[in-house]
Amino acid sequence: MDAITTFVSQTVLYATVYTLVALGILIGGRAGIFNIFGEGILLTSASSGLIVASLTQNWFLGFLTGALAGGATGLAYIYVHETYKINQFLLGVIFFILGAGLSDLIYKLVVGVTLTPPIAPPTPVVGGRILSELPILSGFLHQSLVVYFMYAAILIAWWFYYGTKVGLETRAIGEDPKAADVVGVNVTLRRYLATVIGSILIGIAGAYLAIVVIKTYSSGMAGGRGFMAIGITIFASWKPQKALVGGLLFAAVEVLSFTLQIVAKNFPYQIPLMLPFLAVLLIMMIFKKRIEFPASVGKPYSRE
C-alpha cells in the first residue's frame, strides 16, 4: 500500500473513535443534554472492555461490556440530572472524574491480581484481498467491522433526525423543550433514551480504542479524545454527517502528528503532540460564524 492509502487507513482507524464519541454527544445534545464526560466513558469502557475481551478472547463480549459500561454511566448521569436538576456541566465534570477513577481501579484490581497484561483478540476485518488492493478506497473500506458500524450509525442517525417524525420531535426537545412538552412529546423519556444511547456509542468507541486501535490499556489512554470530540460535535453543528467529516479531520491531524514525529527526528516531539489540541481550538475559531447549537442544549427543563 502506498503512503496515501496508509494515511487514509490510519485516519479512518482513529476517526472511528472520534466520530462515535461525537455522534454519542450529539445524540444527547439533540435532546438538550450536553455530555462532556465522554472521556470518562471512553476510559471506563476501554478498561472494562479490554479486560473482558482478553479474558474471554471474544471481541464481541468485550464490545458488549464497553457498551454496557457506557450505557450504565449514561443512565446514572441522566437519572441524577433529571431527578435533582443539577447543572449538566458540573455533573459532567464529576462523572468524568468518576469514569477516570473507575477505569484505573478496574484495571488495577483485575490485572493487578492476575498480573498478566491483557491480550486483545482481533475483530473481524471486512473485505478480503480484493478490497485491500484498491488504492485509497481500501483505506476507507478495508477496516474492522466496528468501523462499518460507525458508518452505519452515522447514516441511521442522519436519517433518523431529518427523515422521521420521531427525529423531528426529538430535535424539538433540543430546541425548545416546552414547545415539545405542550404537544405531548414525552421529554423526560426521550432525554433518558438519548443520553443512554449516546453513552452506549461512546462506550463502544472506548472498547474499540482499547481492543482495535491501541490494543493495550494504560492510565489516561483516551488522551483527551473524549474532550476533543466535544469540539468536533460543536464544529459539526450537532449534525451526524458533519460529525463524520470532523472525525476524519481530527484523526488526520492526529495521524499527521505521528508522522511528523517519525519524520522530523531532531524536532522536539512535543510540538506535534500538541497539534491536535491546538487544531480543535483553531477550527472552532475559524468556523465560529457557521456553528449552530440546539437552542436549549445544556439547560435544565422542568414544568414548574
Place this chain on the structure above:
Amino acid sequence: MNENRPPRVSPIFPQGLACRGVVGARVRAGRMDRKVLLELKNIRKAFGEVVALDDVDFSIEKGGIHGLLGENGAGKTTLMNILYGYYHMDRGEISFEGSKVKIHSPQEAIRLGIGMVHQLSTLVPEFTAAENIILGTEGRRISFSTGGERPGILKLCEEVGLSFPLDVKVRELPAGIKQKIEIIRALHRGAKLIILDEPTTYLVESEFEQLLKSIKRLIDQGITVILITHKIREVLKSCDTVTVMRKGKVEGRIDRPEMDREKLVKMMFIEKEIKITESALPRVQLPDCRRSELPVLRVQNLAVEAGENGVGVHNLSFDLYGGEILGIASVSGNGVKELVEAMIHPSRLKEGDIRVKGESIRGLSTLEVFARGVFFTPEERIQQGILTEGSIKENVLLGHQGEKRFLRHDLFVNWEEAGKAARKTITEYGIYTPSEDFLIKRLSGGNIQKVIIGRAFVSQICLLITHNPTVGLDISSVEFIFRKLVEIRNQGDAVLWINEDLDELMMLSDRIAVIHRGELRGIFPRNQFDKYQIGLAMIGA
C-alpha cells in the same frame, strides 16, 4: 315560557339555567348547549407554601366562548394548565363530556380533545409552521414529510379563515401569526375545546377584532372556547359566560344577560379604594403640567442595526421634554428594544445622534450615560433586571457601582453607603422585607419592580426610560407605578414610557409615538388619542 320572569343566576353550577336566547340582543340564540362539557371540582394546587388554587370549581357548557377573568396572579393560567395536564393538581376532580377523567400530561389532554394556546408562544422557533403543527401528532411515526398531513392543515385553515405561510421558520414571524399557527395546531389534533390564554397580549385592537372573528367561526364549527383574560372589556365584548377568579378562589360565574362592568370589577378586586377602568386598570389622573422649554432628550436620525429577531431602527427622530410622559406604542420586535439599547449602550451607535440635555452621548459607556442623569428599567423584570441570588442591597447598588459615593479609593465598595441607599429605597417605596440583606428573589413581583424602580432614583436623574413596568403585577402595584411615573413627570423630569398595553399608555401619556419596523409612524398628542388609529399605526396599516 314566561318571558317576564328574569333568569336566575347561579354562581357555581348553572346547569339547567343556560340561557336560550331569551333576553337581549347580545345573546345569540342556540350558541350554547345545555349539556355540560367540562366540570372541575374542588381543585387545589400549591407551589411549595404558596396556594395558587384553593378549592376551585369551574364548569362550562358545550359551545360558546367562556371567559375566565381575573387579575394577574389570580390562578387562571394555573387552573387551565392543570386541565391541560401540564401541572398536576394536589386535589380535585375533572369531568369531561360527562365522565371522570385523569389528565396527567398534555398528551392525555390532547387525546381527550383539549387544546391550549399559551400566552407566550410555545412554537419551536427553528422549525417552520408546518413542522410545528405536525409535531407530536400520532400516526406516521417513521417516515414523514409535512406533505402527508399538509392537505388536512390547509383545509383547516380555510374552514377557520386563518392563513399564514407554512414553510417559513417561526422565529421570523410576528406574534399575531404565531398565535394563528398555535390555534391550527390545536385544531389539527381534533380539539373540541380550545383554551386561549391572554391571547391579546401581543395584539392591537384591529388584530383583536380579527381574532374574535376567527373565534366565532370556530364556535360555528361546534368548538368550545375558554378565554383567559384580565381585561373586562374583552369579556363584555365576546363571552357567553364568565367565571371570575380572585387570589386562587372562584368569586362566581355570570352569564351573558347579567354581565356588567361594575359587577365584574367588584368580583375581581377587593381593593375598594382604587378606581378601576374597563381595562382593569387603576384610574390615575394626569394633571396639567408645563413642559420644559428645551428637550431633555433629543434623538436625531438614529439608525441602529437589527438585533436578534428584530428589525433595528431607521432614521428615527423625536424630542422628549421635561415634565412630560412620552408613550412609545410598538409591537414587540419592531425596533424598540434596539432604541433602548442605543440609549443605554451608545458605544454601539452607528448613525445619528442622541442628546441628553443638549450634550451628545455618542460613544459613551453605560455608566457615563447614567452619570448624565439617565436611568432605565428593563422589559423583563427577572431576566434582565435583577441579580437573582443577590440581596436587595446588592440590587439597589446595581448601576451605581461606578459612582464616587459608593467607592473608596476607586477600588473598594463602600458597603455602608450602599446599605443606606438600600434602606432608603425600602422605606420610600414601602417594600415589604425585614432587611436590605434579604434575598431579592423572595419578594413578590410588585416588590421586585419597586426595587428596580427605586434603583433608578438612588441618584438624581432627569430622564427615566421604562419598558413594560407593570406586566404581571397586581392592581395595587400597578397603581403605585402609575403614581410614581406621574410624580416624576410633575417634578419636571422626563419619562420615556415604552408599553405594549395601549390602554395604559392612553391613560397617562402626554403624547404617544408609534414605532413600526424601526420607523416613527407618528406622534399623537393627548387630545387626539384614538385606540383604533394608534393600533393600526402599530401594525403599519
Place this chain on the structure above:
Amino acid sequence: MATTPESGISNRARGVRGLSLFLSSIQVYGIAIFLSFGVIAAISAILGYPVFEVLETLVFSSFRSFAGLKSTIKVSIPLLFTTYAFSIPFKIKFFNIGAWGQMLLGGAMTAVVGLLLADWNLPSVVMIPLLVLTAILAGGVFALIAAYLKADYDINPIVSTIMLNYVALQCVAFFCTARGFTDPKGGHPQTMLLPSSAALGFIGGIPYSLLLAVLAVLLVSVLINRTRLGYEINAIGYNPVAAQSYGIDFRKTIMLTFFFGGALAGLGGGLEVLNIHNRLLVGFADISGVNFGPLGVLAALVVAGNPMAVPVASFFMSVLLVGADRLQRTMQVPVELVFLLQAVIVLLIVITRARLSAKR
C-alpha cells in the same frame, strides 16, 4: 401609598437568616458524610478489606503524627491553589478545568526563568519575588487565552481549558528533556536543579510556601467581598444580562477572573517547583496517580464553589489523599479506590445540596 414597615434593619432577622444557612450547610455535610462513609464501608466490605481500619486510616492518618500533618499541609497548598483556580471563574458560572495546565505552565516558566538567570548570581531577595511573579504571570496569561477565546469566539471554556492542559503538559515535557535545561544524570525526565538562591526552605518541616498560601487566602477574601471587581464578579454570576445592562463590563470581568484563577494555579505550580522540588520534573503536579486539576474541582464542589470555604475544602481533601496513600502502603488498598470514592462523596454532597435547596 402603602404603609411602610419599620425600616430599621433587624439585626435579629439577619442573625436568624445566617444561622439557618449555617444549619442547612451542616445538614448537607452531615447527610453526605454519613452516606459516603456508608459507601466506603460497603465497598471495603465487598472487596474484603477490614472496614473499620480502612475508615480509621483514611480519616485519621493526617492527625496521628506530626509527619502526617506535615504531609497533609504539603498536599493542601497546591490543592488550595487549584481549587481557587476553579472556584473564582466558577463565580461567573464558567468552568476553568485548566487549573492543571495553568499550574504546569507556572511551574515550567518558573524553572525556565530560574535556570536562565542562574549565571547572574542574583541574591535570594531578588530571585524569589521575581520567580514568584513569573509563576503568577505565566499561569494568569495562560488562562487568559481561554478567556479570550470565550469572549471573542464564544468557545466553551471547558473545551478550551482542557485542550490547553494538554498543551501545557507537552511544554513541561519539552523543558524537562530539552538540551540546556535537562538533567543528564537523573533517571526521571527533569531539569537541572535551580540555583540555591531560588530555593524556598522549610521551617520545622513545613514549607515556606504556606505563608504565600495564607496570603492568597486573605487576598481572595478581600477581592470577592470588598472590591468593586468582586461585586461585579458576583453580579455577573447572578445575572449576566442584568449586570451588563447596568454597566458592568462582561469582557473585562471574564478576563480578570480567568487571570486571577490562572495566576493562583500558576503560583501553586511555581511554589511546588521552588519549595518542594527545586527543579521542574514531569509529574510534579500529580499525586497518587491523579493530578491537582480534577482534585481542585472536586474540592471546590464540596463547598459549592464558595471561595471563602476553599481552604477548609482543600484541607479536607488533603486529609483523604494522605489517608489514601497510607492505605495503599499499609493495607494494599489501591489509591485509585480512594480517588474514586472522593468523586462519589462529592457527587453525594452535590445531590444532597440540590435536594435540600429544592425543598426550601
